[in-house]
Amino acid sequence: MEEYVKTGSKAMKDVFLIFVIAFMLLFIYHKPQGFDTIYFTIAFLPLIYIVYYLHVRLFPMGEIQLIILSSFLAEMGLIMIYRVAPDLILKQIAWIFIGFILYFASSYASLHYDFFYKVKYGDYMYLAISFILLFSTFIFGKEIGGSKNWLTFGSVSVQPSEVVKIIYIIYLARYLKDHKTTNDIIKIGVITILIVGVLVIEKDLGTALLFYLTTMFMIFVATSSVLYTGVGTAFLGIGGVISYFLFNHVRVRIQAWLNPWMDVPGKTYQIAQSLFAIGAGGFFGTGLGMGHPEYIPVVASDFIFSAISEEFGMLGAVAIILVYFVIMYRGIKVALDAKDEFGALIAIGLTSIFSLQVFTIIGGVIKFIPLTGVTLPFVSYGGSSMVMSFITLGMLNGIAVREDEDVEQYEPQH
Amino acid sequence: MLNSMNRNIKILFAVFSILFFSLIAYLSYFQLYEKNKLITSSYSVYNKRLIEQEKKILRGSIYDRNGNVLAKSTIVNGEQIRQYPDGVPFADIIGYSRRIYQQGSTGIENTYDRELLGMINTDPMTFLRETVLGKSQVGDDVVLTVDKRLQDLAYSLLGGRKGAVVALDPKTGAVLALASSPSYDPNTLGENWSNVMNSPDHVVLNRATQGLYPPGSIFKIITASAALTYKPDIYNQTFNDVGYVIVDGNKITNYDNIAYGTIGFQKAFYVSSNTSFVKIGLQLGRSNLEAMANKYGLNDSVPFDIPVEKNQFPSIPLINGKVQLAESSIGQGKILVTPLTMALMASAPANGGVIMKPYLMDYVKNPITGEILEKTTPEKYLNPITKDVADKIKQLMIGVVQQGTGTAAQIPGITVAGKTGTAENPHGQAHAWFVGFAPADNPKIVVAVIVENGGAGGSTAAPIAREVMKAYLGY
Numbered sequence: 001m002e003e004y005v006k007t008g009s010k011a012m013k014d015v016f017l018i019f020v021i022a023f024m025l026l027f028i029y030h031k032p033q034g035f036d037t038i039y040f041t042i043a044f045l046p047l048i049y050i051v052y053y054l055h056v057r058l059f060p061m062g063e064i065q066l067i068i069l070s071s072f073l074a075e076m077g078l079i080m081i082y083r084v085a086p087d088l089i090l091k092q093i094a095w096i097f098i099g100f101i102l103y104f105a106s107s108y109a110s111l112h113y114d115f116f117y118k119v120k121y122g123d124y125m126y127l128a129i130s131f132i133l134l135f136s137t138f139i140f141g142k143e144i145g146g147s148k149n150w151l152t153f154g155s156v157s158v159q160p161s162e163v164v165k166i167i168y169i170i171y172l173a174r175y176l177k178d179h180k181t182t183n184d185i186i187k188i189g190v191i192t193i194l195i196v197g198v199l200v201i202e203k204d205l206g207t208a209l210l211f212y213l214t215t216m217f218m219i220f221v222a223t224s225s226v227l228y229t230g231v232g233t234a235f236l237g238i239g240g241v242i243s244y245f246l247f248n249h250v251r252v253r254i255q256a257w258l259n260p261w262m263d264v265p266g267k268t269y270q271i272a273q274s275l276f277a278i279g280a281g282g283f284f285g286t287g288l289g290m291g292h293p294e295y296i297p298v299v300a301s302d303f304i305f306s307a308i309s310e311e312f313g314m315l316g317a318v319a320i321i322l323v324y325f326v327i328m329y330r331g332i333k334v335a336l337d338a339k340d341e342f343g344a345l346i347a348i349g350l351t352s353i354f355s356l357q358v359f360t361i362i363g364g365v366i367k368f369i370p371l372t373g374v375t376l377p378f379v380s381y382g383g384s385s386m387v388m389s390f391i392t393l394g395m396l397n398g399i400a401v402r403e404d405e406d407v408e409q410y411e412p413q414h
Numbered sequence: 415m416l417n418s419m420n421r422n423i424k425i426l427f428a429v430f431s432i433l434f435f436s437l438i439a440y441l442s443y444f445q446l447y448e449k450n451k452l453i454t455s456s457y458s459v460y461n462k463r464l465i466e467q468e469k470k471i472l473r474g475s476i477y478d479r480n481g482n483v484l485a486k487s488t489i490v491n492g493e494q495i496r497q498y499p500d501g502v503p504f505a506d507i508i509g510y511s512r513r514i515y516q517q518g519s520t521g522i523e524n525t526y527d528r529e530l531l532g533m534i535n536t537d538p539m540t541f542l543r544e545t546v547l548g549k550s551q552v553g554d555d556v557v558l559t560v561d562k563r564l565q566d567l568a569y570s571l572l573g574g575r576k577g578a579v580v581a582l583d584p585k586t587g588a589v590l591a592l593a594s595s596p597s598y599d600p601n602t603l604g605e606n607w608s609n610v611m612n613s614p615d616h617v618v619l620n621r622a623t624q625g626l627y628p629p630g631s632i633f634k635i636i637t638a639s640a641a642l643t644y645k646p647d648i649y650n651q652t653f654n655d656v657g658y659v660i661v662d663g664n665k666i667t668n669y670d671n672i673a674y675g676t677i678g679f680q681k682a683f684y685v686s687s688n689t690s691f692v693k694i695g696l697q698l699g700r701s702n703l704e705a706m707a708n709k710y711g712l713n714d715s716v717p718f719d720i721p722v723e724k725n726q727f728p729s730i731p732l733i734n735g736k737v738q739l740a741e742s743s744i745g746q747g748k749i750l751v752t753p754l755t756m757a758l759m760a761s762a763p764a765n766g767g768v769i770m771k772p773y774l775m776d777y778v779k780n781p782i783t784g785e786i787l788e789k790t791t792p793e794k795y796l797n798p799i800t801k802d803v804a805d806k807i808k809q810l811m812i813g814v815v816q817q818g819t820g821t822a823a824q825i826p827g828i829t830v831a832g833k834t835g836t837a838e839n840p841h842g843q844a845h846a847w848f849v850g851f852a853p854a855d856n857p858k859i860v861v862a863v864i865v866e867n868g869g870a871g872g873s874t875a876a877p878i879a880r881e882v883m884k885a886y887l888g889y
Binding site for chain 1: 418419420421422423424425426427429430431433434436437438440441442444445448449452460461462463
């Protein structure tokens, strides 16, 4: 226990140091954006320290790594966002703050995850909420960045599909725990394809892929069936081919992947600029503040990884990937140690969708796979993504704490 | 149940591990291989980083073969300024860089952009070292094969008329002069951009490499090559020249309608008898003439350092193609060639039948260490005729200058070989052509001259070629 905390605080010290050095560099290279910005930016350090301290206090047996690693990733995001779009930084810090609060809230909530299981008419409720949220964008939705998957309230835009991700995972875990016959799996398949279909029509291809693969992985873990996985993969291939011919936006993405040079001033401008940036960075990077990541469009959200690759080089980029790898590993650990199947399935669902999202966006911007617009958790600019990523880790933490503590102690009295 | 689930979770862990490490593997592959392709490919013009980098690098200089500066960059008030000390005569070779005028890039400034930016050998470690050591970054120097004196002379001989002069070394293909007239002053291009671009005289067109002209009688070198190669007995024939010949009802006349009477092959070449060469062409047939024209690269884009237009020798129709065949034999009709191609054509008889690949860049050097970074090695481009045929053509060309239409190209003390051309065209007076080389026994320079609407090649173009050859050979 003592050792554990010691290692943690050592890591926090490094996180602090990186932040201080990076911002000192940026203040030297670029004029500070007014003193408000400096104060708020500096406020980030006490914020993560308080969060760290609270975590050690409230969840002594919790997944402290998750909070350290997510703080580090959020910090890398802040550095890069300050670098490429300084006026967004205050909003981003606010989102991180909200994210931390919701991390603790969801940790506590999922200590009692049985509740999600025991709730009456759960199946129908979860599905109803999911579909209402998804369809709401059809009616009230606004198209931002080419995808019609945003709801706008005043100055705040939220992506309902981010919320649906978690509700749907809970639904799947709940359903799969008791329903493993072929008929049940077919039912899940039909529902999933409906959801994916809605997302594809809304042009949110990345999220559609995440939903599909996460469902497939959860079914595999619950049923151990190679057949379902095989059929699922086959459907994915067929669906991909059909949507290639059916939807223009799918076709453009695939073509831009196969040949990012076919129309550099137009359709493939983004991916080409991303590749230039990564190439310019090389192995060691240009150094923070010395590259030109501002040439990449939407660099603060979707392409933040390319910006990091340019200025921190391939070594920095690989470090980021390894941080995600460790988070994934902790998620798998939580699933392995979960006390019951429901908890394990939620954990595996959350870990899957998180890891797949990381793979999808990094793979996309480096042209390893076709580019689909999803955010890089914790690093990209954006509220919905930041908040839901913290909730994801919070829930994993809650499930982990539940494993280790005396269960009855937290059982609500019915 | 939980046991099998744990196994499944572990399988999933393996899957995710593979996904994450494949990202790292692909990134490494990208940095090692794809990245280099990215930098060298033509798509790099969309990479604004190159422009940013160039602002920090003092662009390299461009020199002629004798070390005369043709382009250099200096820093005035913290801004880099490109200067062209011999601007006008060289404008169509050197071109300009979009890094200076934004709108585009042409010529040597475009082709050797990366060299001039010093980016051919920059790996990240060298860059890091130079940055740490605080070395000012300089681009590399490009040294051309052209001779400033010759280029200036050629340009001034054209005297503002539209036309071009190409001079090259037949043994190596090194271009000695490549003048295109009229030209513009690149030093004031920024202020005069739209005037220069919209000039009715097309001053930015490099007439030497991009101008397409009917070759006229200088094409008889190719017709003669075909005759000597495919039907050698034609060489001993005689032709009855009455001043014109009628082919399928079309009358084709000699220049100025002169009738030469009964003449042999040699005389027909010396005086450039259209009547005789139409008869030769008709005997050869379309396939032989086309084959030889193609061997001389008349359907090619000549490989070169700066952009060239593709020559055109349209195939002669099998049916009703007699008139076109007759016209093609004397370089009229639908044939269109660049002056550069005609200089190359003349270098075949000068170099034992072999045409060397033309080139402008001699070498690229580091301005500080003097280290040679790139060097052009002469290579064979075409071999249209045998040495035997080449020597016969050379003798014919000597005859043209000694006793035929090209006497104006004579230089006392040196044997000059040449061929004149007077190309009829739809744009008014005929274009004056001359191609030739000297000294005939050991050719050191080949020259092609065209003066648009200049009239007879013998009186307009031949004297220009003579002066250029004289200057180069030191007479």
